Amino acid sequence: MNTVSSLLDDSWRERYRRISSLNIRSSIYDVTNQCNLRCRGCFFYSSKEHEAASEEMDLQKWHEFVGREKERGVNLAILIGGEPTLYLDRVAAFYQTMPTYCATNGQIKVPRDRFPDMMVGISLWGDEEDEKVLRGKNTFAVSSKNYEGDPYTYYLYTITPKQVGRIGEVIRKIDDAGLKVHLQLLTNDEQVDGYSWTEEKMRDVRAEMDEMLEYYPKTVISCKYYHEIITTGKMMGRSFGWNECPSVTESMDKRNPRPKRLIRFIRWASDLKTQHRCCTSATRDCATCKDGAAHMSWVMVNKREHLKSAKDLQNWIEVYEMFAKLYQFIPW
Amino acid sequence: MSAKDKEALIVRIAEIIIFELKLEDITPESFDPDLDLIDELGVDSMDLATVVLVLQDEYGIAIDEDDYPKLSSIRLIAEYIKQKQAA
Numbered sequence: 001m002n003t004v005s006s007l008l009d010d011s012w013r014e015r016y017r018r019i020s021s022l023n024i025r026s027s028i029y030d031v032t033n034q035c036n037l038r039c040r041g042c043f044f045y046s047s048k049e050h051e052a053a054s055e056e057m058d059l060q061k062w063h064e065f066v067g068r069e070k071e072r073g074v075n076l077a078i079l080i081g082g083e084p085t086l087y088l089d090r091v092a093a094f095y096q097t098m099p100t101y102c103a104t105n106g107q108i109k110v111p112r113d114r115f116p117d118m119m120v121g122i123s124l125w126g127d128e129e130d131e132k133v134l135r136g137k138n139t140f141a142v143s144s145k146n147y148e149g150d151p152y153t154y155y156l157y158t159i160t161p162k163q164v165g166r167i168g169e170v171i172r173k174i175d176d177a178g179l180k181v182h183l184q185l186l187t188n189d190e191q192v193d194g195y196s197w198t199e200e201k202m203r204d205v206r207a208e209m210d211e212m213l214e215y216y217p218k219t220v221i222s223c224k225y226y227h228e229i230i231t232t233g234k235m236m237g238r239s240f241g242w243n244e245c246p247s248v249t250e251s252m253d254k255r256n257p258r259p260k261r262l263i264r265f266i267r268w269a270s271d272l273k274t275q276h277r278c279c280t281s282a283t284r285d286c287a288t289c290k291d292g293a294a295h296m297s298w299v300m301v302n303k304r305e306h307l308k309s310a311k312d313l314q315n316w317i318e319v320y321e322m323f324a325k326l327y328q329f330i331p332w
Numbered sequence: 333m334s335a336k337d338k339e340a341l342i343v344r345i346a347e348i349i350i351f352e353l354k355l356e357d358i359t360p361e362s363f364d365p366d367l368d369l370i371d372e373l374g375v376d377s378m379d380l381a382t383v384v385l386v387l388q389d390e391y392g393i394a395i396d397e398d399d400y401p402k403l404s405s406i407r408l409i410a411e412y413i414k415q416k417q418a419a
Contacts, residue, residue, distance in 0.1 A: 003372040261378070304375065307373070
């Protein structure tokens with residue numbers, strides 16, 4: 001029987017020890033139903049989640065809610081939207097209470113005097129050309145100025161099939177702005193023409209992601225095993241999908257047999273009562289879901305599966321470290 | 333509880349863990365009772381919850397989730413069960 005000690009040398013064991021004590025318990029919160037962009041392919045709007053519940057307008061109720069979430073054991077609040085920066089008082093309710101990550105399109109700058117070390121993830125859907133097609137404008141021009149050199153900010157670069165072969169130029173610009181980048185893949189929820197993945201494109205994008213990691217090791221926050229998982233949808237011979245996804249709201253998880261999952265995970269709507277099925281769109285075909293966090297979590301919750309060999313366990317450690325860096329549990 | 337009973341309890345817990353977690357290449361008799369299940373075997377809270385359900389049924393005790401950190405080795409689980417049964 002393999003044990004951690006039998007598989008890892010001192011250096012890897014120390015890395016394992018550092019992350020194994022983190023015990024991250026995340027949940028996701030829609031801060032608002034409103035956004036200052038309307039992006040083609042945004043699951044929040046394509047699946048009409050912005051109409052799922054009315055927003056809670058009483059700020060005191062946000063504070064009380066966050067307190068209850070902390071008592072429930074949540075130690076990482078992941079704020080999504082709509083666009084959370086439209087309601088900074090609500091963001092503050094989380095930030096004052098627990099480690100908080102704020103997803104944003106970067107068009108409004110989070111004031112650092114108020115949120116000095118809150119982790120900010122800026123969505124980016126490609127180069128100028130793709131951004132204009134999918135989001136109506138070149139958001140990078142604004143977001144890179146707003147956050148240039150910010151040590152608590154990274155780009156969440158959602159790579160589209162049309163970006164294959166052109167990823168390097170986008171990453172170079174991010175590097176030039178003194179920011180980090182994490183890579184994930186577009187799930188074409190709205191079936192925008194030309195933005196669906198093929199097996200060949202997946203192979204090519206994986207090779208390019210690996211290449212970027214080697215070329216920009218301090219800028220790209222990623223690892224090759226994650227690239228393999230997200231491009232193939234396979235881990236240890238299993239396929240990602242509804243029966244495997246770890247990011248299903250706990251109270252709505254009636255799967256049997258129950259897969260390994262995120263403990264206490266809930267995705268809350270902005271009325272603070274309604275719960276969404278999972279971390280992304282409930283209308284999405286889980287077999288084609290490319291959500292980066294869901295795939296990372298899939299690896300992380302399956303630790304024992306990765307005790308088959310030293311390489312498997314090292315892969316697991318690298319994915320966990322990547323997640324911990326992206327949510328500021330360990331330094332870059 | 334005699335030393336023999338304690339040993340039997342440890343072996344039985346090992347059996348439960350091996351069966352419930354589908355562990356390979358290990359027998360109840362060769363399972364180190366002091367091996368850290370969390371740090372060394374990668375056992376997580378879902379795994380523990382699975383094992384706890386069986387332990388609760390078999391030994392007629394209630395195990396609170398807050399007590400999971402105390403259940404980090406087979407020997408510690410055995411001691412926990414003894415304490416619960418004695419209470």
